[in-house]
Amino acid sequence: MRSIRVAAVGAVSLSLALAATACGGGSATGGGSNDSPRTLTYWASNQGASIEEDKKVLQPELAKFEKQTGIKVKLEVVPWSDLLNRILTATTSGQGPDVLNIGNTWSASLQATGALLPWDTANFGRIGGKDRFVDSALGSTGAAGKDPAAVPLYSMAYALYYNKQIFADAGIARPPATWSELVADGQKIEAKGKQALGAEGSNVSENIHHVFVFARQHGADFFTADGKPDFTSDGVVTAVQQYVGLMAKDKVIPAGNAEYAQNQSVSDFAKGRTAMLLWQSASANLKSQGMSEDAYGIAPVPVQSGTPGTGTQVNSMVAGINLAVFKNTHNLDGATRFVKFLTSDEEQKILNKAYSTIPPVRTAQGDAAFSTPANAVLKNTLATSAAALPQVADESQFETAVGTAVKELFADAAAGRPVTAASVKAKLAKAQQQMPAK
Known part of the structure; x- marks a missing residue:
């Protein structure tokens, strides 16, 4: 996780979220917005030096997605100091975004709430297959033996x-x-x-x-x-x-x-x-x-x-950001298309260049931008000497x-x-x- 990233420490107890496995989730309303299938709500984590920097990076890409699909994405960049609490509140209230960024170390904990869409073979198939992602990134997507609760977006070391x-x-x-x-x-x-x-x-x-x-x-x-x-x-x-x-x-x-x-x-x-x-x-x-x-x-x-x-x-540690979808979204097709867009080779290159992170998508890593001396150290660390934090509930x-x-x-x-x-x-x-x- 991040970072220019600060851990959210919860006023909301995760144990409450774990007890509410049947009622977690998000919706296309994003807590009250239009639930048209032509609209998605996206909570992005604060990856840049400021929230405004993130908006400058992300808004052109969201506009590109809207032009390609006709689906408008309502963006909120959430500070790291608030993100975990906001997610936990959404899992218990059912009022959350369609798609969101999570720190990869939280994957198993949030998976245990039952609120996130499992990325089984069929769902991975909709975004090009699980084998597109490097193994180290997949190791921080949820508990062992279960379908991942999220998809890798940015890798860091x-x-x-x-x-x-x-x-x-x-x-x-x-x-x-x-x-x-x-x-x-x-x-x-x-x-x-x-x-x-x-x-x-x-x-x-x-x-x-x-x-x-x-x-x-x-x-x-x-x-x-x-x-x-x-x-x-x-x-x-x-x-x-x-x-x-x-x-x-x-x-x-x-x-x-x-x-x-x-x-x-x-x-x-x-x-x-x-x-x-x-x-x-x-x-x-x-x-x-x-x-x-x-x-x-x-x-x-x-x-x-x-x-x-x-x-x-x-x-x-295997650091990084994952993409998750709330299971009760009213626009699962649109949310899946958005995940596919963000994890496409083209977008992986654009976004990971902007944040000086490493693409978790194998084919995007071949870009020359990720072979600089600095990125070579990070890629080698992820490949040979990084370990995932405990993937436990x-x-x-x-x-x-x-x-x-x-x-x-x-x-x-x-x-x-x-x-x-x-x-x-x-x-x-x-x-x-x-x-x-x-």
Whole structure:
């Protein structure tokens, strides 16, 4: 998920949505608009630097779809801080859009509400077939063994962005490949009076994405094989302590970043205040903030030792945006045609270029725009060293509970309170207690 993207933390409980599996869904009315089959309502996620930027990208494409089909699409770009709550409200009220973007990590949770159209063989056939999409993107579309609840739209991966001039000024010849190298480089940069590594300690989504990767690198996961939460294992505790320790112990993340929640770390990097940034497909965002592509390099996210790969060498979540259709839409044919349009080769190239993301459609990836050095890093990460977040029904609660625990630990670090294995385990235990009983 995204991002210039911030996790929505719910005032609406997902457990209510899960209890309402029979009454979820959307409609062509979009909560009160004309339900003509010549009209669709579309909730798009905020992918660009602003909602207005997204409208500039999307409106010409929606006009193109209307010209081709006669179907008008009513667009609303929903901020990430609101999106999950809006979707959950729609699943319980039945008043939602026809088509919507969802963070791919939410796929299994929203699938469990019963509100989304299952993408079975017949439905995939209407948009050209399931085999058009790359396997890594399909792995984040719903629970294993079930028909996907959504279709991949944009694929992203985390990378390490680094300021070339700041590195040169600190005498650093190449980007760090391991966390120990990153800490050593960061301390050299701090000694030169620059901030080393940006982070967003109050961004629940970013917290989850990073500690998930650290956990995998320590051979741990947040759920057991049968889907039960397992937040306090030694590997998970070590992972969370190491990530927060970049601020608490190593002092390479500024203490003020504990309060960052939405794009501040990207802005700091774009303005040359920070030397390094761990972010998903950041090039378009950096460009919109005036940073030249020549000013920064991009490298794989560090690992504990060696080079990125599978297993404990995982260095990114499979990030991305999926397209979903509310099952009770009054315009299923139009909604399906719209999904087919957005996932066509032509539109995949246009939209993923605009957002500096990677097309999840195999044939669209061959475009030269996705073979730049920066995109080569992202594509290789997705193909060889990224893992999907747990595709379990309680994934959204997991993001909120553990992401908030990490946020609280960053606050402790910023205040000078010790972040120990015991304090980390206590926060994670509290987070696990907040998960639905099995």
